[in-house]
Amino acid sequence: MRIGIVTETYPPEINGVALTVQTMVHELLQLGHSVDLTRPRQLGESEIAPRAMLVERLLAGSRVPRYPELRFGWPATETLKQAWRSQGVAAVYVATEGPLGWSAVRAARAIGIPVLTGFHTRFDDFVGHYGARLLVPLAQVWLRRFHNAANATLVPTQSLKSELEQRGFKHVERLPRGVDSRLFNAGRRDEALRRAWGVAPDEQAVIHVGRLAPEKNLGLLVQACRRIQARGIRAKFIWVGDGPSRSALAEQNPDFIFAGIRRGEDLARHFASGDLFLFPSLTETFGNVTLEAMASGMPLVAFDYGAAHEHVVHRRTGLLAPFGEAEAFLALAEELACDRALRHRIATQVREAVSGLSQTAVATQLVRLFEQAMPTECAA
The missing domain is CATH 3.40.50.2000 (Glycogen Phosphorylase B;)
Known part of the structure; x- marks a missing residue:
């Protein structure tokens, strides 16, 4: 399967979302799937030559306010629609809720391919911590609208699944996290x-x-x-x-x-x-x-x-x-x-x-969630 992944943060940026998405890409490739990765171009970064099973698409972006080392991507709906059609992308995972992430959800829905989103960051909490508590309810509405436009929202814990469902999020699925016990020991x-x-x-x-x-x-x-x-x-x-x-x-x-x-x-x-x-x-x-x-x-x-x-x-x-x-x-x-x-x-x-939290098992479950979101004839 060729899987599209869209993220507005990726190594060498260091944060939980970037590293989680990088691990996802690595494990999907190890399972034999092709990955079409779209992200903002980082400072000083040049085009990356496509590899056998991995295409990295670098798009325009800007620095995140108060987080100058991070970037968000600009909307690219038409670019993504054309690229995913030409590459034969079968399903899409969107990791971030920025402008690029929003356009990725729209693009996937427009061309009729399943799109799953990941709830990685508590932006509503972050807004409060950075002196804009009055905007917290607006941030919560924004997050709910974004994720409800997808076929499913993936969360790492059962407790977060229950919380989001109580807040009006639809089709919330638990996708656990793994850890590399060969590295960390x-x-x-x-x-x-x-x-x-x-x-x-x-x-x-x-x-x-x-x-x-x-x-x-x-x-x-x-x-x-x-x-x-x-x-x-x-x-x-x-x-x-x-x-x-x-x-x-x-x-x-x-x-x-x-x-x-x-x-x-x-x-x-x-x-x-x-x-x-x-x-x-x-x-x-x-x-x-x-x-x-x-x-x-x-x-x-x-x-x-x-x-x-x-x-x-x-x-x-x-x-x-x-x-x-x-x-x-x-x-x-x-x-x-x-x-x-x-x-x-x-x-x-x-x-x-x-010891049993395998990252490969997590990627395998992600593929199953993609397959469940596909029309029956496509999944077959």
């Missing part, structure tokens, strides 16, 4: 990296991985670090990632270690070289880093929603705070840092909890 623990962080043998490395931005609830993470210190626990605090909040965080917390953006095996080393993982975000649709931390053998503290709700068993494979209860999160972070036996017990069980 406890065997990548690197003592040389720990020494570079200045972590002494009797110290802990407390890890956070994610975008450093206002919507990520990073103030609570700072409080958790300070609570751990206040208990007299010797620890270094490692922040992996970048974003608009980094400079202020670094200025206000000179003792924290900011490792910047890490990729691939380097990122896997950073995960595995910690002793516990703290994830305070309340705005995720899933939270891929949760699975990556678990696959790396990291005891973790997170709020009970998204990937953590789906895959963490409280006090067995991690610690879960009730959604939004900041004091509970702080208390659990302090407890995990203080209790070496608890950390060890979780570390011995957590990797097994995600």
Whole structure:
């Protein structure tokens, strides 16, 4: 099958949506499908020569306000209609709700091919975090109209499926996420990296991985670090990632270690070289880093929603705070840092909890959802 994928973010941009879509493309190609990938041209990027089973179409775009390292694509309905007809695209997946994403849904419907959308980002939450709370209801209407124009909206958790259905989203389907356990595993623990962080043998490395931005609830993470210190626990605090909040965080917390953006095996080393993982975000649709931390053998503290709700068993494979209860999160972070036996017990069980989350199985299920959306004669 030739599958069209449209996204307004893609590596080398680093965020959950970009990496999820890249994995989707890779796994579909591994399954023997052809992929027609459409995305905005990134700065300094030239045309990419088509490969045997992959065509990358680069279109015009602009920088996202407040996120200058990201871009959104301009509408391209006619371009997509012509390209998909000529390439024989059988079905389309749209990962982002920007102007290019909207035009992709229109184009697919106009030429009569199934189109599935992915609900990857809580834009309604983001609007509130960036000082425009009055626009939150409008953002919710915008998201609902976009996704309801597709044959189905794909979400990574059952709880998000239920929430969207209650908000008037139609044809919501769960498509789980996987994790690359060959890349992310406890065997990548690197003592040389720990020494570079200045972590002494009797110290802990407390890890956070994610975008450093206002919507990520990073103030609570700072409080958790300070609570751990206040208990007299010797620890270094490692922040992996970048974003608009980094400079202020670094200025206000000179003792924290900011490792910047890490990729691939380097990122896997950073995960595995910690002793516990703290994830305070309340705005995720899933939270891929949760699975990556678990696959790396990291005891973790997170709020009970998204990937953590789906895959963490409280006090067995991690610690879960009730959604939004900041004091509970702080208390659990302090407890995990203080209790070496608890950390060890979780570390011995957590990797097994995600061992069956195959990315290939996720891609196979995506293909089945495409087939279900096709007219009977086409699916046959």
